[in-house]
Amino acid sequence: METVSINRSHAGTQGVYSHASSATGTDMTFAVYVPDHEEGAKLPVLWYLSGLTCTHANVMEKGEYRRAASELGLIIVAPDTSPRGEAVPDDEAYDMGQGAGFYLDATEQPWSRHFRMRTYIEQELPELIASEFPVDMNRQGIFGHSMGGHGALTIALRNPDRFKSVSAFSPVVAPLQCPWGEKALGGYLGNDRSAWREYDTCALIEDGARVTDILVDQGTSDQFLEEQLKPQLLAEACEKAGIPLTLNMREGYDHSYYFISTFMADHLRWHAERL
Amino acid sequence: METVSINRSHAGTQGVYSHASSATGTDMTFAVYVPDHEEGAKLPVLWYLSGLTCTHANVMEKGEYRRAASELGLIIVAPDTSPRGEAVPDDEAYDMGQGAGFYLDATEQPWSRHFRMRTYIEQELPELIASEFPVDMNRQGIFGHSMGGHGALTIALRNPDRFKSVSAFSPVVAPLQCPWGEKALGGYLGNDRSAWREYDTCALIEDGARVTDILVDQGTSDQFLEEQLKPQLLAEACEKAGIPLTLNMREGYDHSYYFISTFMADHLRWHAERL
Numbered sequence: 001m002e003t004v005s006i007n008r009s010h011a012g013t014q015g016v017y018s019h020a021s022s023a024t025g026t027d028m029t030f031a032v033y034v035p036d037h038e039e040g041a042k043l044p045v046l047w048y049l050s051g052l053t054c055t056h057a058n059v060m061e062k063g064e065y066r067r068a069a070s071e072l073g074l075i076i077v078a079p080d081t082s083p084r085g086e087a088v089p090d091d092e093a094y095d096m097g098q099g100a101g102f103y104l105d106a107t108e109q110p111w112s113r114h115f116r117m118r119t120y121i122e123q124e125l126p127e128l129i130a131s132e133f134p135v136d137m138n139r140q141g142i143f144g145h146s147m148g149g150h151g152a153l154t155i156a157l158r159n160p161d162r163f164k165s166v167s168a169f170s171p172v173v174a175p176l177q178c179p180w181g182e183k184a185l186g187g188y189l190g191n192d193r194s195a196w197r198e199y200d201t202c203a204l205i206e207d208g209a210r211v212t213d214i215l216v217d218q219g220t221s222d223q224f225l226e227e228q229l230k231p232q233l234l235a236e237a238c239e240k241a242g243i244p245l246t247l248n249m250r251e252g253y254d255h256s257y258y259f260i261s262t263f264m265a266d267h268l269r270w271h272a273e274r275l
Numbered sequence: 276m277e278t279v280s281i282n283r284s285h286a287g288t289q290g291v292y293s294h295a296s297s298a299t300g301t302d303m304t305f306a307v308y309v310p311d312h313e314e315g316a317k318l319p320v321l322w323y324l325s326g327l328t329c330t331h332a333n334v335m336e337k338g339e340y341r342r343a344a345s346e347l348g349l350i351i352v353a354p355d356t357s358p359r360g361e362a363v364p365d366d367e368a369y370d371m372g373q374g375a376g377f378y379l380d381a382t383e384q385p386w387s388r389h390f391r392m393r394t395y396i397e398q399e400l401p402e403l404i405a406s407e408f409p410v411d412m413n414r415q416g417i418f419g420h421s422m423g424g425h426g427a428l429t430i431a432l433r434n435p436d437r438f439k440s441v442s443a444f445s446p447v448v449a450p451l452q453c454p455w456g457e458k459a460l461g462g463y464l465g466n467d468r469s470a471w472r473e474y475d476t477c478a479l480i481e482d483g484a485r486v487t488d489i490l491v492d493q494g495t496s497d498q499f500l501e502e503q504l505k506p507q508l509l510a511e512a513c514e515k516a517g518i519p520l521t522l523n524m525r526e527g528y529d530h531s532y533y534f535i536s537t538f539m540a541d542h543l544r545w546h547a548e549r550l
Contacts, residue, residue: 008496009533064339066536221283258284261341 001132004029010066011036016056019128023120024083025113030125031056031078032133035070042136044275045075045129046165046268049121049144049151052180053099055080059145062257068265072272075135079125081147083114095180096187102175103151104199106188115188121155141165141271145260146224147172147180149216153201153234157209165274167215167267169260170222173234174202180228205237213244215270217263219253276407279304285341286311291331294403298395299358300388305400306331306353307408310345317411319550320350320404321440321543324396324419324426327455328374330355334420337532343540347547350410354400356422358389370455371462377450378426379474381463390463396430416440416546420535421499422447422455424491428476428509432484440549442490442542444535445497448509449477455503477512488519490545492538494528 004016012035021028037043046069048059056078059065069076082088082101089110091097101117130137142163144152149171156166175181176196185196197203218231225231231247238245253259279291287310296303312318321344323334331353334340344351357363357376364385366372372386381390405412417438419427424446431441450456451471460471472478493506500506506522513520528534 007529007531007533008494008527008537010537014533061337061532064342064536066533067339067540219283252283254282256282257336258282258289258341261339262283262285265342 001128009033010070012066012070014060014066016060021083021120021124023116023124026083026085026088028083028120028125029056029080031060032129033066033069033076034133035073035075037073037134042134043073043075044139044141044272045077045133045135045137046271046275047121047140047142047152048076048078049103049142049148050078050081051144051146051148052081053094054148055099058257059260062261063264064261065264065268068268072268074268074272074275075133077125077129079121082117088114091187096184100147100184102147102184102188102199103155104185104188107195108188108190111188117151118155121151122159139164139275141275143167143169143267143271144171145169146229146255149173150175150201153214154199154204156211157201157204158198160209160211163211165271166211167270169216169263169267170218170224170229170255171201171216171231171234172229174200174230176200176203177233178228178230202233202237205241205243210241210243212274213246214238215246215267217248217250217267219250219255219259221252222255224255276403284308285345287341287345289335289341291335296358296395296399298391298399301358301360301363303358303395303400304331304355306335307404308341308344308351309408310348310350312348312409317409318348318350319414319416319547320352320408320410320412321546321550322396322415322417322427323351323353324378324417324423325353325356326419326421326423327356328369329423330374333532334535337536338539339536340539340543343543347543349543349547349550350408352400352404354396357392363389366462371459375422375459377422377459377463377474378430379460379463382470383463383465386463392426393430396426397434414439414550416550418442418444418542418546419446420444421504421530424448425450425476428489429474429479431486432476432479433473435484435486438486440546441486442545444491444538444542445493445499445504445530446476446491446506446509447504449475449505451475451478452508453503453505477508480512480516480518485516485518487549488521489513490521490542492523492525492542494525494530494534496527497530497534499530
């Protein structure tokens with residue numbers, strides 16, 4: 001692991017690191033914020049997964065999480081959203097390929113060699129974080145935005161023993177039922193839609209996966225709300241399954257970090273209470 | 276004035292606007308954050324001047340000012356740091372020309388036609404802000420970072436009736452005594468150093484200019500601290516002049532927005548108490 005940068009901020013350390021990933025076959029960059037703490041202490045860790053087109057840097061620069069993370073004593077890890085580089089396949093559109101890994105392990109060509117973000121987030125990066133940072137891996141939470149909200153929810157549902165808390169901003173909750181999902185899951189996983197279900201929050205819940213509870217914040221002026229995000233599908237799935245869902249519809253807010261930063265501290269407190 | 280973008284954030288509105296400036300002879304872009312308020316109310320306004328290389332966007336994206344501004348009911352205006360465009364002269368270095376206006380009215384060629392940021396900030400933009408936003412122009416404060424800290428301090432000292440409060444992050448306090456200042460003031464104003472004094476905080480104070488008090492935050496790990504910033508010169512000038520200076524040296528912090536964002540809310544409270 002190499003240190004790309006270190007900046008002191010909000011009584012803690014914002015770092016950016018890179019490492020050679022065996023999961024993706026590329027160098028991967030990620031950000032970790034570590035609040036000041038007593039020597040030898042292990043802090044709970046909160047994973048933030050970003051949305052389409054983002055790197056680790058978007059939330060690091062615009063997410064406004066450090067003040068609350070410092071007050072609450074939470075380590076924040078922000079991975080990239082896909083492998084990147086000249087040797088990595090890409091798509092001309094913003095919603096497929098580099099910057100759009102959808103937190104899955106691709107099975108189709110040309111994606112399957114590098115696009116293994118599920119393995120990266122579920123296995124490889126946690127091992128590195130556990131070895132290099134003062135984290136208590138028995139206290140992990142996960143959240144994310146849009147495609148990253150999809151990632152957070154599906155990873156939490158598939159790994160209920162690992163994560164004690166999960167939340168999302170404007171998540172993609174049903175890739176099986178929206179254009180982003182149709183394109184990405186079809187491209188990465190092929191036409192057998194039964195293989196998509198482990199990457200669909202609503203389908204996972206229908207199929208029996210459970211978490212303790214879920215917090216979602218969603219802007220009512222989000223340009224992707226009706227066609228792509230469809231939070232009512234999550235509300236229906238949670239109601240049927242008996243999963244307590246706190247769904248906050250935020251009047252006039254959009255899909256941007258101006259929205260996310262507004263409710264960031266609320267989400268950190270949600271997680272801190274459960275970690 | 277044209278609206279470039281509007282985003283709801285922290286119970287307020289973050290806007291970006293552009294207009295044709297007569298002062299600079301170019302289109303100028305600026306950001307204004309307006310907290311929600313009662314209809315007809317007029318809010319105090321706080322001007323933030325940015326540093327070298329920055330536009331309005333740096334503090335808007337990374338400054339983390341909206342939560343505190345919303346709580347305190349402050350309008351925040353963030354102008355650009357210079358005229359820009361193909362017709363505008365530039366310098367290959369980052370510390371002169373576009374992105375480096377130094378908040379002065381240039382008198383030398385080729386700069387004097389467009390580089391009139393003093394007139395722009397002191398006269399033109401306030402008139403526009405007063406006419407287009409719900410501001411109480413009797414309650415104005417000003418602050419900034421680095422070159423923008425220089426701008427805030429010099430503008431406040433020259434206009435003590437306009438500004439009720441002034442503060443700065445890692446300001447350039449004595450352009451007469453640092454390489455950035457030597458280059459920029461020499462380039463924009465020519466070799467007569469007596470003409471530089473109205474653009475030098477320490478010289479203005481020596482020459483009798485006064486403000487009620489000053490807040491400065493400065494990181495001890497700032498790469499520009501010793502060669503360019505020299506806060507001890509401000510401390511000496513303020514002590515001689517009897518101006519109360521709160522100079523916070525912040526251990527381990529650098530020159531970046533990771534530092535600024537950490538102490539942003541403190542500065543907003545400083546201004547709110549005086550407005």
